Amino acid sequence: MRSHLLNDTTAEQYRRSVTEGVERVAARIATTDRPFTGVTVDALSPRIDGIDLDRPLHDTAAVLDELEDVYLRDAVYFHHPRYLAHLNCPVVIPAVLGEAVLSAVNSSLDTWDQSAGGTLIERKLIDWTTARIGLGPAADGVFTSGGTQSNLQALLLAREEAKPGRAGREAGGSLADLRIFASEVSHFSVKKSAKLLGLGPDAVVSIPVDHDKRMQTVALARELERCAKDGLVPMAVVATGGTTDFGSIDPLPEIAGLCEQYGVWMHVDAAYGCGLLASLKYRHRIDGIERADSVTVDYHKSFFQPVSSSAVLVRDAATLRHATYHAEYLNPRRMVQERIPNQVDKSLQTTRRFDALKLWMTLRVMGADGIGELFDEVCDLAAEGWKLLAADPRFDVVVEPSLSTLVFRHIPAAVTDPAEIDRANLYARKALFASGDAVVAGTKVAGRHYLKFTLLNPETTTADIAAVLDLIAGHAEQYLGDSLDRAS
Numbered sequence: 411m412r413s414h415l416l417n418d419t420t421a422e423q424y425r426r427s428v429t430e431g432v433e434r435v436a437a438r439i440a441t442t443d444r445p446f447t448g449v450t451v452d453a454l455s456p457r458i459d460g461i462d463l464d465r466p467l468h469d470t471a472a473v474l475d476e477l478e479d480v481y482l483r484d485a486v487y488f489h490h491p492r493y494l495a496h497l498n499c500p501v502v503i504p505a506v507l508g509e510a511v512l513s514a515v516n517s518s519l520d521t522w523d524q525s526a527g528g529t530l531i532e533r534k535l536i537d538w539t540t541a542r543i544g545l546g547p548a549a550d551g552v553f554t555s556g557g558t559q560s561n562l563q564a565l566l567l568a569r570e571e572a573k574p575g576r577a578g579r580e581a582g583g584s585l586a587d588l589r590i591f592a593s594e595v596s597h598f599s600v601k602k603s604a605k606l607l608g609l610g611p612d613a614v615v616s617i618p619v620d621h622d623k624r625m626q627t628v629a630l631a632r633e634l635e636r637c638a639k640d641g642l643v644p645m646a647v648v649a650t651g652g653t654t655d656f657g658s659i660d661p662l663p664e665i666a667g668l669c670e671q672y673g674v675w676m677h678v679d680a681a682y683g684c685g686l687l688a689s690l691k692y693r694h695r696i697d698g699i700e701r702a703d704s705v706t707v708d709y710h711k712s713f714f715q716p717v718s719s720s721a722v723l724v725r726d727a728a729t730l731r732h733a734t735y736h737a738e739y740l741n742p743r744r745m746v747q748e749r750i751p752n753q754v755d756k757s758l759q760t761t762r763r764f765d766a767l768k769l770w771m772t773l774r775v776m777g778a779d780g781i782g783e784l785f786d787e788v789c790d791l792a793a794e795g796w797k798l799l800a801a802d803p804r805f806d807v808v809v810e811p812s813l814s815t816l817v818f819r820h821i822p823a824a825v826t827d828p829a830e831i832d833r834a835n836l837y838a839r840k841a842l843f844a845s846g847d848a849v850v851a852g853t854k855v856a857g858r859h860y861l862k863f864t865l866l867n868p869e870t871t872t873a874d875i876a877a878v879l880d881l882i883a884g885h886a887e888q889y890l891g892d893s894l895d896r897a898s
């Protein structure tokens with residue numbers, strides 16, 4: 411069994427084995443003609459259930475054959491131009507190469523003595539990102555597992571800074587007095603974080619959005635005023651720099667002004683919109699982000715990186731101390747005096763992947779402009795898609811995109827019952843998924859079912875968008891036809 415350990419005697423086997431796996435994936439990617447096969451849970455489950463994990467095959471090729479059957483053939487492929495559903499991107503090859511390197515070397519970024527250069531590479535990428543944002547000379551941050559964790563950590567820091575009894579705050583209050591302000595279309599991780607942070611059930615104050623799905627700052631000002639009047643503590647405003655559903659960007663400069671006025675921590679959740687930091691054409695759309703106290707970025711959304719690759723950035727490195735604990739077995743306090751950089755001092759995780767390497771390889775091979783160009787392309791594609799939808803009487807489209815998302819629904823000519831229109835759209839999404847011809851997402855707008863394209867693939871064309879719209883209309887009409895048959 412020792413022959414399976416990667417070491418000096420097995421380097422050749424490692425090369426062969428990984429190459430064999432890469433060949434399979436490459437062959438699969440070269441020949442997938444649909445984003446999905448449409449396989450059902452019922453069809454796939456028995457294949458996986460039928461495998462006895464206590465009876466290994468002892469043969470890599472045989473295991474790869476089996477993997478074709480249980481995973482590779484029926485996976486959902488984000489590189490396909492008709493995958494238009496969630497915030498998943500096709501990945502850039504330098505990052506995939508980075509992934510292969512980081513898992514083989516297997517550095518852990520918690521301490522210097524488990525990573526050495528890895529720690530410095532991560533730090534340099536954090537500095538690169540804070541400079542792109544414009545957070546100033548005292549900024550810092552750390553890589554995380556995703557936007558959810560970044561938001562949690564940012565809100566942890568905000569909570570510690572805002573706790574009753576801290577500088578300038580009245581003592582004697584409780585965590586239940588803390589309030590977070592976020593728009594009604596902010597990410598659900600804000601609410602999850604509030605719960606994990608021990609805040610009360612009313613902690614997250616939902617601020618209405620305008621017609622373009624951007625936070626209404628007049629309403630935010632009103633709620634901040636009310637919070638003060640009620641003797642509660644404003645802990646953080648979460649501005650979203652690209653909402654998950656609409657890609658809408660909250661008015662960051664106005665929000666920053668209010669945060670300064672009321673002395674509130676400003677967090678910008680740019681999990682999606684961070685791609686603008688590399689954009690050549692649309693960087694200005696996220697102006698104001700430089701005034702944040704903390705920022706979430708998901709490189710695995712708009713920097714074309716494999717999952718996971720994400721970071722939380724802060725204006726003031728000192729605030730990261732709220733996540734610092736020392737353990738004799740890992741990062742004893744004396745190491746701080748010895749100036750040994752232990753990233754665990756800044757992280758909610760302990761053992762942690764060297765995800766930063768993927769971004770490093772990407773920037774070194776392609777450069778930031780290369781990434782920005784790709785993101786600009788999908789933003790332009792969304793603008794074209796919006797024109798198609800706005801001109802097509804079969805569809806109703808919600809907002810003109812600020813990033814790369816389109817939310818719309820099919821409006822059948824002969825139907826006026828809103829519930830029936832909902833069902834037709836739900837049916838169209840399901841039928842499309844079952845066919846595997848395309849994958850689209852869905853959401854609700856004002857209580858009604860809508861469909862969503864999240865465009866993150868520069869290979870997708872307006873012709874793809876037009877073709878998928880035709881497929882959707884076809885499925886919806888089919889449903890309505892069948893529904894008429896059922897009624898008569």
Ligand SMILES: *Cc1c(COP(=O)(O)O)cnc(C)c1O
Binds near residue numbers: 497561597720
């Ligand atoms: C995706 C997303 C998140 C969550 O990020 P994960 O990487 O999925 O954990 C948070 N906020 C916004 C706005 C997002 O779009």
